[in-house]
Amino acid sequence: MATEFHNLQELRHSASLANKVFIQRDYSEGTTCRFQTKFPSELESRIERKLFEDTVKTLNNYYTEAEKIGGQSYLEGCLACSTAYLIFLCMETRYEKVLKKISKYIQEQNEKIFAPRGLLITDPIERGMRVIEISIYEDRGSSGSSSGSSSVSGSTAR
């Protein structure tokens, strides 16, 4: 059974990394950034399916917003072209603004939902937007419970 952690700090200091789950990209709609919402089996005992899916769907929505091709992006593109792209030295692109929103959201989710369940999400930008990495932690003291979370990687030290 998952051990309880009170906050993110405690998670980092008292827990040890047991496993990592990777949520891969979903390319069914093209090359835009989307992640699969399929619930991985390793997290079954750790977090409710709905919470997980909501998180991934919100992230997908953020990325769709960042990559949306519409009036604002055209304006930005034309302005950039006319200033020989020098405007990017002073201005932050829309994508970067949304990325900041995303990291704040992930931080929030980690603090409120994932850390209390012994999980941590890594921002996809740190993994080249390829995967959402979810680290599964176990309490250092309870070595006996390590078997539950490491089902994927096969046998553990016994």
Add this chain to the structure above:
Amino acid sequence: MMKNCEYQQIDPRALSVLPQSAQNNTEKTVQRSRRKWEVFPGKNRFFCDGRIILASQSGVLPLTLGLIIVTCGLFFAFDCPFLVKHLTVFIPVIGGALFVFVVFSLLRTSFTDPGILPRATPDEAADIEKQIDTSGSSTYRPPPRTKEILINQQVVKLKYCFTCKMFRPPRTSHCSLCDNCVERFDHHCPWVGNCVGKRNYRFFYSFIISLSFLTSFIFGCVITHITLRSQEGKSLVQSIQESPARYPFLVICFFSIWSILGLSGFHTYLIASNLTTNEDIKGSWSSKRCAEESGNPYSYNSIITNCCATLCGPMPPSLIDRRGFLSLDEAIPAVSASEIELPPFTVKSDAHMCTQSTKDVLERMVHSYDVHGLCPPATPKTTPLDLEVSGPAAASSEPSLSAGCLPQDARQPVVPPCPPFSRSNKRRDSLHSINPAFRLASPSPSLSRTTFILGDAPDNGFIPLP
């Protein structure tokens, strides 16, 4: 490096705290924290502390710049005074604006990250390998690793990149010159000295379009100049004879116009149909190649939308984070993965791993060679992970340790004698090795390889650590 080992061993803090954090602390006091560009595994060069990125060979970028500057210089020096007098002052103004735009676009194309995908972390690579293993055949044969996915109801094959250790996203290709996977890879342009990919395609396009305008403009002005001179009573031949020096450049200009105009036209076609040069050359979406009706799944089926999406779409950020600082978390997994494809990473970021445990590692390597032979069974033993961790890492960084540790090159031709076990064990190890508390005892393929190689070079022995 040996000095670092000495330094760490006598550091009083190392006695009271965990070895790992002590090494990190001392390492930081000894060396400044590194930025990520310094340990970048691809063949790129970085300037201005990571702000500017270039391919490993600048190709003919200096030549391109030189040609543009010299041609424009000659134009401004010889033709503009005459044309300003006889026509209008706007000629050098337009020429100047075009010139500035061309140079900016060129430099922007050359110095921008084209959309390089960072290589997979060891954990990711392990996860992917595991998935391939479970679905593949039981005997180990390196399969052509492709994965089929559906994009807009069309089957697309994703290839596995052996260098970057991941399945390449669609439209991504690995550039062998730069040794990177680049998103929406168009081509590697030697004139620009960089790959052309997702992030710098619009700069490249604006470069060739503005260059077409510039060369046409200069050519037109020079022709006008000669015509006007000959109309003033001199013959055409006499006009040319007056300043013969610049006419070779005119000839160059004439020929380059056709190639540049041709290239601009080609890329305009590519943008309108949302294709890359790579896809066009390979004929990925041509109807002749595929039996069933299959178009380009990325096209929006409207020329205007395609153009806008490619040129005016949102500017994606650079994924490689060149100027970020290396965190200790990133340094440690790189060490424990013992990936031969990432030797620079392991070399530079795990200086702190050269510890007393290396001595233990070397001692155990001797024992395991004697006891286990070439292919140890995959049962948990108390082989510490340091073996896998510091062997290759130390080898690639220190010549004095190389005799004792694995020489980097020697690992490559060695085929693991027990591949199925080795691979699965190695992946298990790399997952657990991040946390020192999980020093699992599964023997790794590095162990088997280590013992194999040591058998080849028994005379080297082990360098006794001072």
